Amino acid sequence: MKHFCDIKQLDAHQLNALFELADTISKTPVSETKTWHHGKTAMGLFFENSTRTLMSFQLAAQRLGMDFSALNVAHSSTQKGETLKDTLLTLEAMGVDTFIVRHNENHIQEQMAEWLTSDAKIINAGDGTHQHPTQGLLDLYTIRSHKPNLASLKVSIIGDIKHSRVAGSLIDGLATLGNQNTWIHAPAPCLPESSRAQVAESMEQALTDADVVVMLRIQKERIQHLDTAVLNHWHENFGLNSNNIQWAKSDAIVMHPGPMNRGIEIESAVADGAQSVIWQQVKNGVLMRQAIMHHLLTQDPQGN
Amino acid sequence: MKHFCDIKQLDAHQLNALFELADTISKTPVSETKTWHHGKTAMGLFFENSTRTLMSFQLAAQRLGMDFSALNVAHSSTQKGETLKDTLLTLEAMGVDTFIVRHNENHIQEQMAEWLTSDAKIINAGDGTHQHPTQGLLDLYTIRSHKPNLASLKVSIIGDIKHSRVAGSLIDGLATLGNQNTWIHAPAPCLPESSRAQVAESMEQALTDADVVVMLRIQKERIQHLDTAVLNHWHENFGLNSNNIQWAKSDAIVMHPGPMNRGIEIESAVADGAQSVIWQQVKNGVLMRQAIMHHLLTQDPQGN
Amino acid sequence: MKHFCDIKQLDAHQLNALFELADTISKTPVSETKTWHHGKTAMGLFFENSTRTLMSFQLAAQRLGMDFSALNVAHSSTQKGETLKDTLLTLEAMGVDTFIVRHNENHIQEQMAEWLTSDAKIINAGDGTHQHPTQGLLDLYTIRSHKPNLASLKVSIIGDIKHSRVAGSLIDGLATLGNQNTWIHAPAPCLPESSRAQVAESMEQALTDADVVVMLRIQKERIQHLDTAVLNHWHENFGLNSNNIQWAKSDAIVMHPGPMNRGIEIESAVADGAQSVIWQQVKNGVLMRQAIMHHLLTQDPQGN
Numbered sequence A, B, C: 001m002k003h004f005c006d007i008k009q010l011d012a013h014q015l016n017a018l019f020e021l022a023d024t025i026s027k028t029p030v031s032e033t034k035t036w037h038h039g040k041t042a043m044g045l046f047f048e049n050s051t052r053t054l055m056s057f058q059l060a061a062q063r064l065g066m067d068f069s070a071l072n073v074a075h076s077s078t079q080k081g082e083t084l085k086d087t088l089l090t091l092e093a094m095g096v097d098t099f100i101v102r103h104n105e106n107h108i109q110e111q112m113a114e115w116l117t118s119d120a121k122i123i124n125a126g127d128g129t130h131q132h133p134t135q136g137l138l139d140l141y142t143i144r145s146h147k148p149n150l151a152s153l154k155v156s157i158i159g160d161i162k163h164s165r166v167a168g169s170l171i172d173g174l175a176t177l178g179n180q181n182t183w184i185h186a187p188a189p190c191l192p193e194s195s196r197a198q199v200a201e202s203m204e205q206a207l208t209d210a211d212v213v214v215m216l217r218i219q220k221e222r223i224q225h226l227d228t229a230v231l232n233h234w235h236e237n238f239g240l241n242s243n244n245i246q247w248a249k250s251d252a253i254v255m256h257p258g259p260m261n262r263g264i265e266i267e268s269a270v271a272d273g274a275q276s277v278i279w280q281q282v283k284n285g286v287l288m289r290q291a292i293m294h295h296l297l298t299q300d301p302q303g304n
Helices: A012-027 A052-063 A084-093 A108-115 A133-146 A165-176 A203-207 A228-232 A234-238 A278-298 B012-027 B052-063 B084-093 B108-115 B133-146 B165-176 B203-207 B228-232 B234-238 B278-298 C012-027 C052-063 C084-093 C108-115 C133-146 C165-176 C203-207 C228-232 C234-238 C278-298
Strands: A041-046 A067-070 A098-103 A121-127 A155-158 A182-185 A212-215 A253-255 B041-046 B067-070 B098-103 B121-127 B155-158 B182-185 B212-215 B253-255 C041-046 C067-070 C098-103 C121-127 C155-158 C182-185 C212-215 C253-255
Touching: A012 A133, A012 A165, A012 A278, A041 A052, A041 A084, A052 A067, A052 A098, A052 A121, A052 A133, A052 A278, A052 B041, A052 B067, A067 C052, A084 A108, A084 C278, A098 A108, A098 A278, A108 A121, A121 A133, A121 A278, A133 A165, A133 A253, A133 A278, A155 A165, A155 A203, A165 A182, A182 A203, A228 A234, A253 A278, A278 B084, B012 B133, B012 B165, B012 B278, B041 B052, B041 B084, B052 B067, B052 B098, B052 B121, B052 B133, B052 B278, B052 C067, B084 B108, B098 B108, B098 B278, B108 B121, B121 B133, B121 B278, B133 B165, B133 B253, B133 B278, B155 B165, B155 B203, B165 B182, B182 B203, B228 B234, B253 B278, B278 C084, C012 C133, C012 C165, C012 C278, C041 C052, C041 C084, C052 C067, C052 C098, C052 C121, C052 C133, C052 C278, C084 C108, C098 C108, C098 C278, C108 C121, C121 C133, C121 C278, C133 C165, C133 C253, C133 C278, C155 C165, C155 C203, C165 C182, C182 C203, C228 C234, C253 C278
Parallel strands: A041 A067, A041 A098, A098 A121, A155 A182, A155 A212, A212 A253, B041 B067, B041 B098, B098 B121, B155 B182, B155 B212, B212 B253, C041 C067, C041 C098, C098 C121, C155 C182, C155 C212, C212 C253
Antiparallel strands: none
């Protein structure tokens, strides 16, 4: 594995090795991890606005000793008519070791990886509605830290599955780890045409006996096709609250990739409650990004 | 002291200890101070535009070995409907050690400090019209370097006192150090309802025998309630020039927090003259910010 | 040489010493060059948008161990009415060691250098239509790596010479190295009033037996005085393509400072062809910027 574009690149063995690497990193002083890749450079190329994910990658890179910079896309040469390929090859020629790329076009990172001519790496930080594989890693790692036997868990993902790259990566990762009890629930226009997950017909079916409940952010800009009536009543029909969470197992954990719309997809009492592992997800995000960057940078040039 | 939100948190003993720490830092090679907090991270959360203060904190953090990043507030999750509390807790979960916060709302940093759940620190880089405590520290430190007996000096602060967090922090700090000879002068709408400083009725009264003259920046956006006539004649009525500076002691020092409106609150001949210590203030700003960050980061978790 | 504002500051001996320094740096591990100026700070002051050049300087500074920051000019104090001189002196007082300045006004960096009161350095990253001296250095260094005897080469520069600071610095540098065979070609409104280069009347005259072909970017915002007809037919009259390149020597190299307008000043087949050294230019840009910064920072304070 030379680049990391899609969580499906990783088999169960590789996923578990990355989780163990993250465990090791979490126990290693930053003063030591900062020596691992001192002098290397990571660069964020974010063609969609983000601060949360960009900052998480920045902190991860810096804790590995790398210099981090972010291209100001609004002022960049692509705005002067330069092709994306030429922009990438320019930055590669400057000696950037790892590119962290977010783009609204599906699969663009795989294309970019083919353009590169050196050992530089591409990490997908979100492509369109397709994948957000480091989010998938951090979600799996967070689940594993509470419920190590991932194959046997009932995991329910609720929200706009169809347009969610978060859901896409998590569902694929769970399947890789042998989980056959992954459920999705959403209004019909927010369901994908096909999925490796099972479709729950109701919140009750989704939540009953769930071990893990993943609430997705409603991204109003992505679901313009929805009736206003559906949006206005989202919380009562598809939101998680202190009542319906009781259908889940009493030790179920509640997850959300953030940023949260409190009172819409999730009630504050649940987001801030004892079952919420939302801040652990954020913390684990930095760890898993350290792990994947370290993994890519320490392979031999053939990607073995 | 776990956070630094208000200069009134510090008593005279603590202020002097910080000044001595800044003296020590100024004599320590950067190559050494860079080892003090290597691997820690500082983050600027500036909800009001600034480059001067943000850059000063950035350089201070980097000279202590910290990684520095600034949240791009315009693109941040708070723009996507996330609450300020959730944004802060997200960044805290990523492992940020010190938050440098500027906000247009008075006292917001104290609120933010209560939300934190880890040992992360908050430093106030300006809240509304209330406090700018690191500016107060650097002003006091600059005065002290020229006139060590701060209690006995006549200090005159001239400009829009009412809306100036710079004046607020300096007046409080001088009072803590026992100074009872602090004066303010301004047109009536720019005077606070109450102040620990005495109100001078004229430039002559303010300047006569002054040891320290502090000119404030006219911030046109904050004094829209003033008659245009007052603004248009500001320099002749409330500006410092080569004539009225002669009322002050011959060895008086002239200060300004910057950026200067030359020809409005201060004449260039004075700003660039022998009595001006304006660039020393800027230099001392980095030092005092190193001092306060180092102080907060080396206390025990209980803030002792 | 204390500052680097104009490539004409350097004689042939000094140019060759810088090229040898870049050779040395290219063979030195980053882990070692990062110790050379650890703790020093470089700052980009870009009053014109750029990402390519700014990023190149940032990577160069970081590989020398420096902390790099870029002033956000749009939010800076100059927007609050502060003079450029006061902004510069403020940042100098904060202890910045090297300023990298791009500005639309010719010769402004020389003015800024006179304002400084410390040992801080100014490096010109482009001033108006005048000079872009580090681009000149990297162009010469790239030519030298392929054809070491620079004095004897036929070098042809094609495009809007009149408004190109890239052409200005390259022509001056070639003259310093004894080259008397430098040619320029452009439509009449894009030719300078006078030049040390010879004017070719046609693409055939410019390209025939050329050793080096330098294509300039058409900057539409700078050539508004040109007839639309000239712009619309630029490629057929002044563009480089797989046919006319055959007038040049078979081992001629093709250069472009980027970003490229593919299909306008250069055909993709040539840009991506075997004679293109465009990505080497980018790579060499970081090296030569490391070299010039290291050179300035290791001189004695008198600039010897």
